[in-house]
Amino acid sequence: MSEEKFDCIIVGAGPAGSTAAYELARQGLEVLLVEKGDKPGSKNMMGGRxxxxxxxxxxxxxxxxxxxxRRVEKEELSFLTEHGAMTISLDxxxxxxxPSHSYVVLRADFDAWLAGKAEEAGAMIATGIRVDDLLWAGGKVCGIKAGxxxxxxxxxxxxxxxxxxLAQRAGLRGELRPEHVSVGAKSVIALPEKTIEDRFCLxxxxxxxxxxxxxxxxGAPGGGFLYTNKESVSFGLVFNLGALIKAxxxxxxxxxxxxxxxAIRPLLEGGEVVEYSAHLVPEAGLAMKPRLFTGGMLVAGDAAGFVINTGFMVRGMDLAVTSGALAAKAVIAAKEKGDFSADTLKIYEDFLRQSHVYSDLEAYKNVPELLEEPDMYTTLPAxxxxxxxxxxxxxxxxxERVQKMVMRHxxxxxxxxxxxxxxxxxARSI
Amino acid sequence: MRIIACYKYVLDEQDLKINPENKTLATDRAAWKISDYDRNAIEEAVRIKEQLGATVVALTAGPAQAKASLKDALARGSDEGIFIQEDALRGADPAVTARILARAIEKIGDCDLVFCGEGASDDYAQQVGPRLAVLLGWPVVTYVNRTQLEGSLLKAERKLDNGMELVEIELPTVVTVTGDINVPRIPSLKQIMSAGKKPMQTWTLADLGITPDQIVSNLRNESVKGAVVERKRQIFKGDPVETVSQVVAALIKEGTI
Incomplete structure (x- = not known):
C-alpha cells in the first residue's frame, strides 16, 4: 500500500481542486483529492455568487x-452615506x-456536489486531512506529507x-501582504422564501x-454585499486588510x-442569523500572483490569487474552475510526455495565458489602485x-439651478x- | 478471532434546528455521522485487534444513504464492512434493529465478541446491545469502561451510577461501551485511502431470510420535538455587595454551584 503512487494529488476540494480532479479522473488518471474540512465546502466561504x-x-x-x-436577474449597486443610499438597479x-448567467450558491452544498462529481468520475477523496508538507526528490515535488x-x-x-x-512550502510565494488581501465577514440570515421574493421583487x-x-x-476601502438564497440571504462586508489595519x-x-x-435594515428585518463566517479573499490580481508551477507541482484557484474585484462585481469561482481545468490539462500533457519537470509543466501558464483567466486579470489589473482610493468610499457616495x-x-x-447645486456640492x-x-x-481600470 | 462492531448512522445533532413555529426538528441541512458511542465500539474492537490479532467486521443496518458510512467505519480500522439496506429501518424500533443485526451476525458466523455503543446519539434507547444478546443467546455486559481480554476470558469494568463493577465473562458475549472507554481515532490519510480497498458488502433482508412482516415496529414514533428552555431572566440590581450575595444564593438554590 505504501508504494502506491498517484498520477496526481490535488490538495483542496474547492472549485479549482474538484474541477481538476474531475477532469483528470475522467481521463482515467489515478487521482487523490485531499481536503482539510470534514466535508468539501465546509471550510469555504464567499459572498455567494x-x-x-x-x-x-x-x-x-x-x-x-x-x-x-437563485438565478441572478437583478443587479444593484448602492452608494451609501450614513443615512442615505443611492442605488442603481438593473432588472x-x-x-x-x-450560459452567461450567474447563480447564488451556498458553498457547503455546492462544493460538496462538485467534489462528488469528481468522486463519481473515479477520483479518490480523503476529507478531514490536513496536508502538512510536500515531498521532494531530485529538486522536484513528488508527493505530500499528512501527519x-x-x-x-x-x-x-x-x-x-x-x-x-503548499505554494509557500514550494517557495513559489512569500507571505501574503495585507494590502493584497481582503477579509470578508458573512452572515447567512434565514428569511421565509415568500418574504425574500416580496422584499427584493423576485x-x-x-x-x-x-x-x-x-x-x-x-469609509474604509471595501464594500458590502447581499445575495438572495432560496430561504436566506448571504450578507456581509469585505475590507481590504491593509486599509482595515490602518483604519x-x-x-x-x-x-x-x-x-x-x-437601507439595509428593512431587508433583513425578522431574519435570523443561522451561520457566521469569515475568510480571506485574494484581491490584488496579477500583482500577487505566485509562480504557478515548479517541477512536479501546479498552483490553481485562490492559491494562485485568481480573483477579480472590479468594484461592481467579484469573481473567483469561475476563474478557479478554469484554472483547475487547465491545471488538469497540463498534467495530462505532462503525462503523455512522461515528464513532470518545470519545463514541461510551464505549459500550464501558456494555457492560462490563452484563456480568459489571464485576459480578465490583465484587463482589470489597475482596479486595485482605483479601489484603494479613499474618496471612493466617502466623498463619492456623499x-x-x-x-x-x-x-x-x-x-x-x-x-437653486441644478448645475449650480451640483457645483456647490x-x-x-x-x-x-x-x-x-x-x-x-x-476609466483606465475598468 | 472475529469481532463485530455494530454502529448506527445518525444525523449530526449539532446540525439540527428547531422550527420556531411548531418545534419540529429541521433535519434537511443536517449531516450524517457514525453515532458517537458506536465510534467507541469500533475503536475498542480495533484496539483489541491491534493487541491480540483479530478480524473486525463493522456492521450497520439502515436506509440507502447509510451505505456512505462504511468507508468511515473502515477508515477507523475495521477490516470488513457489512451494510444491511432496508428503507423501512428509518426510525425502526430497537427490537427490529436487533433482530436484523442478530441474523446478520449469525450469517457472518464464527464470531466471538460483539461491541455496541451504550446507546445511539439520536434516540439513546440503549436497547440494541441487550436485545441482540438475547437473540444470540449470549450474555451481555453493558456500560463497559475498560476491557481486557485473556484468552477467551473477558475482564470488563462496568461504569455504574454509584461505582465500578468488575466482570469476568467467557466469550462469546455482547459488550456495550461508554464514551469514556477510549478516544476514537481520527483516520489518517492512509487509513482513509485503504478504506476504499477493503471488502464491503451490502445485504438485503432477503439475504438474511427476514420477511417484511418480521420488521414491523411495535413502537410508533408520533413526533420528535425540540424542547425550548426559557431563560429565567432574573436581574439583580442594587448595591454590588448585596447583589453578588443574592446572585450566589440564587445559583446555589438552582444547584448550579
Missing part, C-alpha cells in the same frame, strides 16, 4: 443538477440567459486556498445581487452596525446621495481636479 460560463464548459448545464440557490431577464503519512504522485496541484501553505427562482459602497465599511475598524462591529443602516437629495427635495425656497466635498483624477483612474 457563481458565474456559470466556465463550469458550463466542463459540465454542460450543470445548474440543472447542482445545488444552486433584465437577459441577465438570466444561459505520519507520505503519499507519492507525479504531480501535486495546490488548490489549497488564498493562504496556500419571482420564483429569480435572485438579486447587491453591492454596497461607502458607509458600510465606515482600525472592527469587522464584527462594522457588520453589526451595517445591519442597522436604513456627492451622489446629496446631489440627488437636493434634486428631489422640495423646500419651499427659491430653487463638488466644491464643498472635493474638487474638480480630484474628481477628474478618480474618473481617469476609473
Amino acid at each position: 457563481l458565474y456559470c460560463y466556465s463550469l458550463h464548459r466542463i459540465i454542460p448545464n450543470f445548474w440543472e443538477e447542482a445545488p444552486v440557490e 433584465n431577464e437577459v441577465l438570466g440567459e444561459a 505520519e503519512d507520505e503519499i507519492l504522485s507525479d504531480v501535486v496541484i495546490a488548490a489549497d486556498g488564498v493562504n496556500s501553505l 419571482r420564483g427562482n429569480e435572485g438579486a445581487a447587491r453591492l454596497f459602497v461607502g458607509a458600510g465599511t465606515k 482600525g475598524v472592527s469587522v464584527a462591529e462594522a457588520v453589526e452596525d451595517f445591519k442597522f443602516h436604513p 456627492l451622489v446621495v446629496d446631489i440627488l437629495t437636493d434634486l428631489f427635495k422640495v423646500k419651499g425656497n427659491p430653487p 463638488i466644491r464643498q466635498k472635493t474638487s474638480f481636479w480630484k474628481l477628474a483624477k478618480i474618473g481617469w483612474k476609473g
Whole structure:
C-alpha cells in the first residue's frame, strides 16, 4: 500500500481542486483529492455568487443538477452615506440567459456536489486531512506529507486556498501582504422564501445581487454585499486588510452596525442569523500572483490569487474552475510526455495565458489602485446621495439651478481636479 | 478471532434546528455521522485487534444513504464492512434493529465478541446491545469502561451510577461501551485511502431470510420535538455587595454551584 503512487494529488476540494480532479479522473488518471474540512465546502466561504460560463464548459448545464440557490436577474449597486443610499438597479431577464448567467450558491452544498462529481468520475477523496508538507526528490515535488503519512504522485496541484501553505512550502510565494488581501465577514440570515421574493421583487427562482459602497465599511476601502438564497440571504462586508489595519475598524462591529443602516435594515428585518463566517479573499490580481508551477507541482484557484474585484462585481469561482481545468490539462500533457519537470509543466501558464483567466486579470489589473482610493468610499457616495437629495427635495425656497447645486456640492466635498483624477483612474481600470 | 462492531448512522445533532413555529426538528441541512458511542465500539474492537490479532467486521443496518458510512467505519480500522439496506429501518424500533443485526451476525458466523455503543446519539434507547444478546443467546455486559481480554476470558469494568463493577465473562458475549472507554481515532490519510480497498458488502433482508412482516415496529414514533428552555431572566440590581450575595444564593438554590 505504501508504494502506491498517484498520477496526481490535488490538495483542496474547492472549485479549482474538484474541477481538476474531475477532469483528470475522467481521463482515467489515478487521482487523490485531499481536503482539510470534514466535508468539501465546509471550510469555504464567499459572498455567494457563481458565474456559470466556465463550469458550463466542463459540465454542460450543470445548474440543472447542482445545488444552486437563485438565478441572478437583478443587479444593484448602492452608494451609501450614513443615512442615505443611492442605488442603481438593473432588472433584465437577459441577465438570466444561459450560459452567461450567474447563480447564488451556498458553498457547503455546492462544493460538496462538485467534489462528488469528481468522486463519481473515479477520483479518490480523503476529507478531514490536513496536508502538512510536500515531498521532494531530485529538486522536484513528488508527493505530500499528512501527519505520519507520505503519499507519492507525479504531480501535486495546490488548490489549497488564498493562504496556500503548499505554494509557500514550494517557495513559489512569500507571505501574503495585507494590502493584497481582503477579509470578508458573512452572515447567512434565514428569511421565509415568500418574504425574500416580496422584499427584493423576485419571482420564483429569480435572485438579486447587491453591492454596497461607502458607509458600510465606515469609509474604509471595501464594500458590502447581499445575495438572495432560496430561504436566506448571504450578507456581509469585505475590507481590504491593509486599509482595515490602518483604519482600525472592527469587522464584527462594522457588520453589526451595517445591519442597522436604513437601507439595509428593512431587508433583513425578522431574519435570523443561522451561520457566521469569515475568510480571506485574494484581491490584488496579477500583482500577487505566485509562480504557478515548479517541477512536479501546479498552483490553481485562490492559491494562485485568481480573483477579480472590479468594484461592481467579484469573481473567483469561475476563474478557479478554469484554472483547475487547465491545471488538469497540463498534467495530462505532462503525462503523455512522461515528464513532470518545470519545463514541461510551464505549459500550464501558456494555457492560462490563452484563456480568459489571464485576459480578465490583465484587463482589470489597475482596479486595485482605483479601489484603494479613499474618496471612493466617502466623498463619492456623499456627492451622489446629496446631489440627488437636493434634486428631489422640495423646500419651499427659491430653487437653486441644478448645475449650480451640483457645483456647490463638488466644491464643498472635493474638487474638480480630484474628481477628474478618480474618473481617469476609473476609466483606465475598468 | 472475529469481532463485530455494530454502529448506527445518525444525523449530526449539532446540525439540527428547531422550527420556531411548531418545534419540529429541521433535519434537511443536517449531516450524517457514525453515532458517537458506536465510534467507541469500533475503536475498542480495533484496539483489541491491534493487541491480540483479530478480524473486525463493522456492521450497520439502515436506509440507502447509510451505505456512505462504511468507508468511515473502515477508515477507523475495521477490516470488513457489512451494510444491511432496508428503507423501512428509518426510525425502526430497537427490537427490529436487533433482530436484523442478530441474523446478520449469525450469517457472518464464527464470531466471538460483539461491541455496541451504550446507546445511539439520536434516540439513546440503549436497547440494541441487550436485545441482540438475547437473540444470540449470549450474555451481555453493558456500560463497559475498560476491557481486557485473556484468552477467551473477558475482564470488563462496568461504569455504574454509584461505582465500578468488575466482570469476568467467557466469550462469546455482547459488550456495550461508554464514551469514556477510549478516544476514537481520527483516520489518517492512509487509513482513509485503504478504506476504499477493503471488502464491503451490502445485504438485503432477503439475504438474511427476514420477511417484511418480521420488521414491523411495535413502537410508533408520533413526533420528535425540540424542547425550548426559557431563560429565567432574573436581574439583580442594587448595591454590588448585596447583589453578588443574592446572585450566589440564587445559583446555589438552582444547584448550579
